[in-house]
Amino acid sequence: MDTFYIQTFAALHKLGMFSFSKGFVPWNNDQSGSPLDVLRWQVYAQPHVGFGKLNVPERLAFSTAALTLNEYVDLDPDKTGISLGTVFGSISTDLRYMESVESGFPSPAYFTATLPSSAATEVAIMFKLKGPDRIFVGNETPGLTALENALTLLKLNKASSMLVLLVNGIDRKEKSSPFITLEKGMSTYCYGLLLTKKRSNHGINYRIELSTDDTTLAKNSQQRTEESYFFDLINAMMKKRNIKLTYSIGTLGGSIVLTKER
Amino acid sequence: MNHVVFEQAEILTPLGNCSETIDNLFHGTGAITEGPCFGVPVAYASFGDTSFRALDLCAEKFKHEIISSAFVPEKTVFIYCAAKGDIRALEQKECTQSPLLDEQARLVCDVLAIEPKRIMVVSNACASGNVGIELASDLLQSGAFSQAILFSFDTLSRFVVSGFHALSALSEAGARPFDAERDGLTLGDGAAISLLSYRKAAPGDIIVAGCGSSNDANHRTGPSPTGEGLYRAAQAALENANMLSEEVGAIKCHGTATEFNDAMEAKMLDRLFKEGCPPAVSLKGAIGHLSGSSSLVEAALSCAFIKKRTLPKTFGFEKSGVEESIGISAQPQQFSRPSVLSLSAGFGGLNSAILLKENA
Missing domain, CATH: 3.40.47.10 (Thiolase/Chalcone synthase)
Structure with a gap:
């Protein structure tokens, strides 16, 4: 049986920033408490002239990737892929781009950011990650699908490490869009996990086991959001604890086990 | 198996x-x-x-x-x-x-x-x-x-x-x-x-023999000038299929007809097929670039090309505009080995290659 490890992690959450390298950092007083307000210097020590122009999912994904990969020295970028799950894709940018079309001056910058994949490719370009990328869009389980996919790619030796990102966020002004239901648009967050098939001398070496099991659905009458499971995973690793989560979301059920290796 | x-x-x-x-x-x-x-x-x-x-x-x-x-x-x-x-x-x-x-x-x-x-x-x-x-x-x-x-x-x-x-x-x-x-x-x-x-698989079935993908990590809209990312995707597909490049029967190129895409694709094909490119085609001069649906459409057509052992002509192609000699033609081309390497590339440097093959 194959063994897989989480080596680093990070999250942008309404409470603040969580990461293996920096621990928990709350938002500053002059920040609104939303991950949308993350500043470049809070996550990335080097200049990034385009940071201010990134759309919401790009900014969240880049910032979380920077926190995740910060100080992790065992990375082989040529063999590192990205598995990204996103709830909305780039709906805010779609609406902004359409406004530019209607004004008679279509914006090429907005247009290229209308692809749901743009958040993943921004990360790939900035961190020179050249492995296989897959972008999953969906309401219920894009993050778990991305996590499952990353493990599959590692198992098949298609990558030596996989950066898993779960991104949800839309511009504040677009929350009134007819396309965005309250249920979907409630939270803004991004979670990042770096997975490997091998142990590392520089990572946390949390063993991860993911299984899907339809019988879980019947057992779990109380359904939770996908984000809540990701938060539990991050929280357990922050506290250096082992955890077993039994999840049940929509039509997907199963379990995730994290075990800290000594 | x-x-x-x-x-x-x-x-x-x-x-x-x-x-x-x-x-x-x-x-x-x-x-x-x-x-x-x-x-x-x-x-x-x-x-x-x-x-x-x-x-x-x-x-x-x-x-x-x-x-x-x-x-x-x-x-x-x-x-x-x-x-x-x-x-x-x-x-x-x-x-x-x-x-x-x-x-x-x-x-x-x-x-x-x-x-x-x-x-x-x-x-x-x-x-x-x-x-x-x-x-x-x-x-x-x-x-x-x-x-x-x-x-x-x-x-x-x-x-x-x-x-x-x-x-x-x-x-x-x-x-x-x-x-x-x-x-x-x-x-x-x-x-x-x-x-x-x-x-x-039964004899004559078309199988997905191998797949590979990669990212250029280069530019939001432009491909890697050297075709490095698409080359690595194609190499991964060949390794996944346990095949050598000389065993590929034909190539279905991404072939968008932009200056940069075709130049990079020619470079990567020249590098991949050191002994000479097999017959190759781009379909985008005939049916256009179908965006996200292009590669599934073109995979289905590639299955038919394998059955016919023939590629259609590359519509719009008359005189080569790339430096490398690749197998693009203004005429239909026959091929003998029953496999097609189907290439695809997207914004953000997303490259993918699949190798379709008729089961012996």
Whole structure:
């Protein structure tokens, strides 16, 4: 049986920033408490002239990737892929781009950011990650699908490490869009996990086991959001604890086990 | 030994369904027409019946094409592959169709009257179809599912045409892949559905022999000038198939007819096929670039090319406009080894290659 490890992690959450390298950092007083307000210097020590122009999912994904990969020295970028799950894709940018079309001056910058994949490719370009990328869009389980996919790619030796990102966020002004239901648009967050098939001398070496099991659905009458499971995973690793989560979301059920290796 | 078998496929292109498209390609009939397209002075390739730009109507057309008696919903994953999908709602405020891809995927399942065990949406820009095939192959080989239905849909819209025009990527007269006079791509309408399974392949079955993907990590819209990323994707597909480049029968290029894409693709092909390129074709001078649906459509057509052991001509190609000698031709080309390497590349440096092969 194959063994897989989480080596680093990070999250942008309404409470603040969580990461293996920096621990928990709350938002500053002059920040609104939303991950949308993350500043470049809070996550990335080097200049990034385009940071201010990134759309919401790009900014969240880049910032979380920077926190995740910060100080992790065992990375082989040529063999590192990205598995990204996103709830909305780039709906805010779609609406902004359409406004530019209607004004008679279509914006090429907005247009290229209308692809749901743009958040993943921004990360790939900035961190020179050249492995296989897959972008999953969906309401219920894009993050778990991305996590499952990353493990599959590692198992098949298609990558030596996989950066898993779960991104949800839309511009504040677009929350009134007819396309965005309250249920979907409630939270803004991004979670990042770096997975490997091998142990590392520089990572946390949390063993991860993911299984899907339809019988879980019947057992779990109380359904939770996908984000809540990701938060539990991050929280357990922050506290250096082992955890077993039994999840049940929509039509997907199963379990995730994290075990800290000594 | 089991293989991922390309069981069935149907497509809708500006040249018609699968058999109509193939007939037209081999009779030298292309679909690119003069603009304007949504008010933009560029050539385009449109469905004969533009009502199929509506996702529900398009899915309805496929309803009876693919779901055979062997379909087992509880063992099936449905994979919707699209760059943007149906975006009429963004343009027409009264349209009730959601622009959100997961809701579109559910709509397609409803129209097809299927309840698969799992629905996934993969959106890897213009490489979405190829990446969907690779994802399906991985899932089938892992044993999680025994069948995969892939559905791909991306059509012409004011949204997309205006965007590519703003990037100065569109040709006014029509795409001429790999030609000296090429000046940009031509967008088109496209949709495809296919059924893949994992089983012991019979002689003559088309199998997905290998898949590979990579990222250029270079630029948002431009490919790596050296073709490094697409080269690595193709190498990975060959290794995955346990094949050497000289065993490849033919190449279905990405071949958009932009200056940079064709130049990089020629470089990577020259590097990959050191002993000389096998016959190669780009379909985008005939049916246009079908965005996220292009690679699933072109994979289905590649299966037919393997059966015929012949590639159609590359429409729009007259005189080579790339430095390397690759197997592009203005005439149909026969090939002997029953396999096609199908290449695809998308914005953000997303590259994907799949190797389709007839089982001996």
